Amino acid sequence: xxxxxxxxxxxxSFKKFAIHGDTKATGKELNGKNxxxxxxxxxxxxxxxxxxTDVDIVFSKVKQKTSRVITYEEFVRALVELAPKRFKGxxxxxxxDSIFKLVEGREPxxxxxxxVVKTAAVDRLTDSSRFTGSHxxxxxxxxxxxxxxxxxxxxxNTGYVGAYKNAGTxxxxxxxxx
Numbered sequence: 001x002x003x004x005x006x007x008x009x010x011x012x013s014f015k016k017f018a019i020h021g022d023t024k025a026t027g028k029e030l031n032g033k034n035x036x037x038x039x040x041x042x043x044x045x046x047x048x049x050x051x052x053t054d055v056d057i058v059f060s061k062v063k064q065k066t067s068r069v070i071t072y073e074e075f076v077r078a079l080v081e082l083a084p085k086r087f088k089g090x091x092x093x094x095x096x097d098s099i100f101k102l103v104e105g106r107e108p109x110x111x112x113x114x115x116v117v118k119t120a121a122v123d124r125l126t127d128s129s130r131f132t133g134s135h136x137x138x139x140x141x142x143x144x145x146x147x148x149x150x151x152x153x154x155x156x157n158t159g160y161v162g163a164y165k166n167a168g169t170x171x172x173x174x175x176x177x178x
Contacts, residue, residue, distance in 0.1 A: 009104040013038075014072050020108040029069035034108075035059050035078070041109050042102045050086050058082055079103065 015027035017038040022031075030038070039045045039055045058081050062074040070078065079099050087095035124130070128139040140146055148154070160167040 006100060006104055010076075010100060011072060013042075013103050013106050014075055016107040017041075029071055030075055031069050032056065032059050035070065035075075037108060038103070038106075039082075042106050044082060044086060044099065044102055046086065049088065050082060054082070054085065 014030060017034045018027045018030045019025040020034055020037065022034075036045075036052060036055050036059075039050070040052075044050060045052060045055055058078050059070065061081065062078045063070045064074075080096060083095040083099040084092055087098050090098060128143040131139065138146055158167060
């Protein structure tokens with residue numbers, strides 16, 4: 001098996017893939033989707049010797065029956081199971097070493113992720129200082145949205161007419177007279 005430094009790199013890669021795409025993940029368990037992503041990103045899946053189906057079958061083999069995730073120990077067992085199939089011409093130890101080298105130090109790639117485009121047209125359309133009419137009321141001077149207050153005309157149920165200036169002074173007058 002791999003030496004101590006390589007084992008730490010393997011564990012670091014496991015943790016990075018385990019938390020990828022899941023804000024609540026702890027990094028101790030890897031789900032099937034992230035296992036398939038790990039195999040694809042680390043070039044374990046080559047489309048000839050190992051396919052996506054093989055990766056899913058090995059995942060199902062190493063996980064516990066009732067579980068939907070694998071731990072680090074099960075992850076290593078899965079790599080041990082895939083190694084001879086991926087590197088057919090090598091001995092079992094060499095194949096294991098080669099598959100560990102593919103995974104060590106790797107992290108999830110973000111290929112195909114949409115980037116934010118900032119063009120003059122987008123800037124012009126999203127600049128709240130240029131809004132007119134009722135849309136202007138939806139934003140404050142800094143450009144932040146005002147939420148419900150900006151979308152709807154909120155009614156104050158105080159019992160006073162809308163433009164009455166001395167609202168809330170009745171109780172003060174009554175108490176002053178006593």
